[in-house]
Amino acid sequence: MQLKASTDYGMRAILYLAAQGTTCSSKDIANDMSIPRDYLIQLAQLLRNAGIIEARPGKHGGYRLAKDPADITVLEIMEALDDDAKQSTRAKRNARKGGAMVQEVKRTYDLIEESMDTFLNSLTVKLLLECANDKEGSKKFLSDRFDEESRRLSELN
Incomplete structure (x- = not known):
């Protein structure tokens, strides 16, 4: 089964965040998971709206899972x-x-x-x-x- 790019990238990002267990920058996620950074930011907004991830602004900000x-x-x-x-x-x-x-x-x-x-x-x-x-x-x-x-x-x- 071939997943749509948005699903593929979103799943990669969520699994990455779960494996890391901490707040990760969009740059790190994008680089480590081969996701275009601008696209990751768009997908992160959808995931944030759904309550799956949290976004933390600032110098040491990034994304982390909102739930276990x-x-x-x-x-x-x-x-x-x-x-x-x-x-x-x-x-x-x-x-x-x-x-x-x-x-x-x-x-x-x-x-x-x-x-x-x-x-x-x-x-x-x-x-x-x-x-x-x-x-x-x-x-x-x-x-x-x-x-x-x-x-x-x-x-x-």
């Missing part, structure tokens, strides 16, 4: 960075409601979206960092998450 990494989910980050696009997509979907879209296909798509949201909401920044540090266990971890989601979906029927 265990309380920040991948879904939360993605929604913060993609809010405008989601609003546009919802508007387009609502305009099509009375159209020829087959309801069965729509229900299937909604199920895919719900499953992805549930899965992404179960992944926290802390969990991802721990998983990345345990290279052998990371595949097992993801497999277990998929199994949990499969069981949940089968219980819906």
